[in-house]
Amino acid sequence: MVSVWRYSHLLFAIISSAFLLMASITGVILAVEPISNKVQPYRISGADELSLAEVLTTLDDTYEEILAVTRDRNGFIKVSAIIDGANAEFYVNPFNGEKLADPIEKQAIYQFATNLHRSLFLKSTGRILIGLSSFFLILIAISGIVLIAKRQGGYRHFFSPIVRENFSQYHHVVYSRFALVPIFILALTGVYLSLLRFNIIPETPISMEVDYDNIKEEPALPHAEFELFKNTQLGDIRDLEYPFSEFVEDYYIIRYRDKEVFLNQVTGDILAEEKFPMVQIISSWATVLHTAEGSILWAIFVGLGSLAIPFLIITGFVIYFKRPKTKIRNEFSKNQAEIVILVGTEGGTTLQFAEQFQKKLLERKVPCFLGMMNEYNRFKSMQQLILITATYGQGEAPASAEKFLSLLQKKPQNQNFKFTTVGFGSTAYPHFCQFAHEAHQHLSQLDNGTAFMEVFTVNDQSFEAFQNWCTEWSQLQGMDLRLEKPKTMGNTLPSSTFKVLNKSELPTDETFLLNLKNLNGAKPISGDLLSVVPKEGERERLYSLGKLSDNSLVVSIRRHPNGLCSNYLHQLEDGEKLTATVIPNRNFHFPKNSKKTILIATGTGIGPFLGMIEENTNKKELHLYWGARTPQSLNLYKEFIQKSMQGGKLSHFKTAYSREKEEKVYVQHLIKKDRDLFAQVLKKRGAIMICGSIAMQKEVLYELQDICSQELGRDLSYFQNKKQIKMDCY
Amino acid sequence: MTPPNISYKCMIQMTNYSGEKAYVVVSLINPEGNYEKTLYVQGDDAEWFPDLKQWWDFSNGSNENIDGLTGATIGNGERNIISLTFDESQLDAGYKVRFESAVEDQDYHEVDAEIKLNSATIKNKVDGTGYIRYIRMVPNR
Structure with a gap:
């Protein structure tokens, strides 16, 4: 069903885009005219x-x-x-x-724009074309509404936050939601005026x-x-x-x-x-609504609507052209491949991940085949099937996987095979990775299919999470695959220079804290990211920043034995300078209006929280849950935490150590014990912030999901959409 | 010395035709039946002037200055009242006032209505044959 709406949306746009472009650009010019008249x-x-x-x-x-x-x-x-x-x-x-x-004489520019707007200087032919385009615009708007509702998982979620895949997709949806009303009115009145012009709506004179x-x-x-x-x-x-x-x-x-x-x-x-007669009164209204004569506010409103059209046309086509068009390169045919990777994708982002994976397998000369889930067929040499799939809207199949479930029944495999499913999605949606689970379920019911791994889910296109899956999978296969993160594309943010004020270190734990002073450029906020490129040509590493004062920033770093970046940062001496870029991370800033806040971190994930605690000068209720291996790990932060608690900036501090006792304690265990506090904070519109590893994030979210549904009768996604749950995990 | 002028108030009443607003040109026709000069142009967008073919051939061909003679178009069923001024010598001398009209994508009427510049009959209502229902003229106060 989705594809029907999508194809009609696209088809109408293709047919009418040239005319709509003309009409909307001239429309913007014409929106200025009533304003310039009215101000006389x-x-x-x-x-x-x-x-x-x-x-x-x-x-x-x-x-x-x-x-x-x-x-x-x-x-x-x-x-x-x-x-x-x-x-x-x-x-x-x-x-x-x-x-x-x-x-007031009609200025030449408005006269010109009016003619172009109405008839493209083609007299009646032009008027028909414009009228039809206007009609197509109504259809585009309607199909667009349906598509947004499907993407967002129902009309109720129409205005919920949009998961950002790329610039065009994100802004196309964002702007269309707001421009919908003026565009719809302009299109409707435009069609009406055309019908009137061609006497299809008869105007009975008095x-x-x-x-x-x-x-x-x-x-x-x-x-x-x-x-x-x-x-x-x-x-x-x-x-x-x-x-x-x-x-x-x-x-x-x-x-x-x-x-x-x-x-x-x-x-x-x-x-x-x-x-x-009624027609005449309606016509008068249609004219006023369409031309905005006599009202500056309305002229601005429809002018902005008109301005959105060229933007939507361009982003719309960018989305279309970026969509995968079976450009996949395979070195092995589908019947030679031992590993078959099938992708379920909507916008093509998921495919990029799958391509990375395929590339690494091919480098190892593993006979593999990459295709879309809709290409499911008999694969003669297949030993393992890997599904990498997104979920669309309310748990539906994405465009390239719509036929998968029925093909699964129609094309049974002749040999036994294993299967693995990786789900892409966002926990901000209520039906997180539902289609991946469904596909996995259907595969499990086949006589000759055996699950190789549990369904693995990747939240918000996290490369790190996908890498984790890849590591896990390749180890089970007896390989060692490392994916390459696509290089940051055209990072246009300016870099800043930082001076190392101080480095404190805990050698037993391989962690250290860097205190930096910003010498110029960006003014970061706790939670923003610091992008460090250790050597030219290397890919960037991101660290969460804590801001202790205007002159002091803090980053908490774990040193990896072979880590290029962590070792580069580690060898910096006090007073040395560092060039790095601050990347705003608005979704992980401390919520100003949250009265009670819970911070959850493991290991170096505490970094941004150090800044947030320091900035809590209003002494709002603030809880910190921290997980590490041993109590010694705390030495790096001990003094700071004690001072903050004495000063009232931090209300409660609880720790979980995984290597201290027989029984391993993790942060999620602490959360389970303090369910009531967590439920109360969410209920009172407080926030929960999570920073640390993806593995921890998964466990914590699992626990929180349970609290939400048991204690609050809501899905976790509800609170995520209200920005009460904020995460920065890697 | 300019000859004394005489001015008339003139009403152009349109019919209930359907379509866009009409372009109407009022011209003075000399006793030989040729255009003498343009008196009034009802229509302010020069793009459509060539649609009034006969008049345009004359007015454009003779580089006539029609600035200040133009007014807004009017729609079906509406009326327009204008003032027309003549030399007194043109009265009762075989001159006529011609009204020609055109509507976008519809027929062009070279002579929609015509009134003799005759003091005895000028006040009579004259019916149009195209988009004009009738023309009435009375001397200005």
Whole structure:
């Protein structure tokens, strides 16, 4: 079903994009026109409350012959008159009849934009094309709404945070959600105006008859005495036409917003009156909504909507062209391959991970085949099937895996095989990796399939998590595969220079703390990341930053025996300089409005928390749970923690040591014991922040999920979406 | 010395045709039946002027300056009241006032309505044959 919506969304966009691009760009220009008109100082405050009797008396005293008085959508009063035998039109101040200015002339740019916008200078053909594009825009908007709802996992989650895969995908969804309303209104009114133009919506004109035989010539009243003129305010009318001649057969014509009245010019009697037909009133609304005449706010609103269209067209096509188009390179045919990797992907990101994996296998000359899950077939030499799949919307199959479950039944394998499933997803969605589990389940039910590993899940496209799976898998296979992280693409953030203030070390634990001073550039916040490139050409390593003061930052580092970056940082002496880049990590900043906060870390994951604790000068309730191997590991932070507790910046501190006793204690065990505290913090809109290893994150989330569903009757994702659970794990 | 002028108030009443707003040009036709000069152009977007073919051939061909003679287009069923000025010598001398009209993508009416510049009959209502229902003229106050 998803693909039907997707293909129609794309198809309509392809058909109409060129015209929509034209119409939207000119639309943005045209949105400026009503604003530039409205800001002219021709609207006189209080004029709308004047009666017609007052206004007409003033004007007749000032000018020789008035033909008509018009009140436009800006509230400007325009008079048509004959002055010295010539036609004249101008804005007036209705209080004193004074001429304010000549009518605003439509500027050439707006005239040009209007023509292009309406008909592309192709007259009727162009109008049809634009009308059709407008219609397609409605269809694009509708299919877009459905696609967002599916992606977000239901209409209820329409405005939930969007998982970011890449720039185009993320911003396409973000902007379309907000531009939806103006775009929909513009498209709908655009179609309406086109239909009106081509008479498909018939505009029935008003047809009032005046009974000339019974027209009265007395009692003659001065027109200032006419009831209607005395009782009608200037603000109520659209225009008023004077009688053509002094014969009684000629009358005043007064148009209101909803009706037209003919008025005897001698007696002031109403000769005829008729309401405008509904179509005309709707048309008037459609025009105002589409052109934004007379309202600056509305003009800005639809102008921004119009501006979003070119952006959505471009990002939309980028998403389309980035989608995998079976560009996969295989060295072995599907029947030669012993390992078959099948991918279930929506936007193609998951495929990139699978490709990395395939590449490493090929380097080892392992006969493997990479394909989409929809290509599931009989694989004659397959010994192991590896599924790497995302989940779409409410646990549905992603685009490239839609047919997988049915193919599984139709194409049974002739030999026994093992299978492994890796699920990609985000715990911010309620149906985390559901399709991966479902596929795994179906495979388990086959007679000749055996699970090689449990389903492994990867949260938020974490490369580290995928690497962990790869290590685990390759060790079971008796190999040692190391994936290459794709190099950071065009890191445009400027780098800063830091001075090493101090290094404290705990050799037994291979951990050390670096105190840095920022000499220029970025102003980091605790939780931001420090990107360090140890040598040119090497890939970056990221460390979480803690900010102790404006002049002192802290990073906590574990030294790996062969770690290029950790050893590079380790050999820095006090006073030496370091060039690195600060990467903002907004999702891991301390939540300002959280009254109670729980920090959970293992090992060096405590780094950013040191800064957050130090900055807790308001002494809000703050709990720290910390896991390490032995109590000695704490020596590096002991002094800081003690000082913080004495100063009231840290309320509670609990530790879990995994190598201290017979029984290993991990942070998740502490969480289990303190369930009530965790439930209470979440309930009171407090936050839980997690920093450390992916393995720890998994266990902690498992425990938290249990607390959420048991104690709070909610899914964990609910709190994640409310940004009450923040994570930075590696 | 410029000859004395005479000016008339003129009402152009449109029919209930369907379509875009109409372009109407009012021209003075000399006794030989040729365009003498443009009196008024109802329509402010020069893009459409060539649609009024006969008049455009004359006006554009003779490089006539029509600045200040133009006014907004009006739609079906609406009316427009304008002031037209002539030399007194043109009155009762075989001159005519021609109204020609065009609507985007619809027929062009070279002579939608025509009124003789004759003081005895000028006040008579003249029916149009295209988008104009009728024309009325009265002397200006």
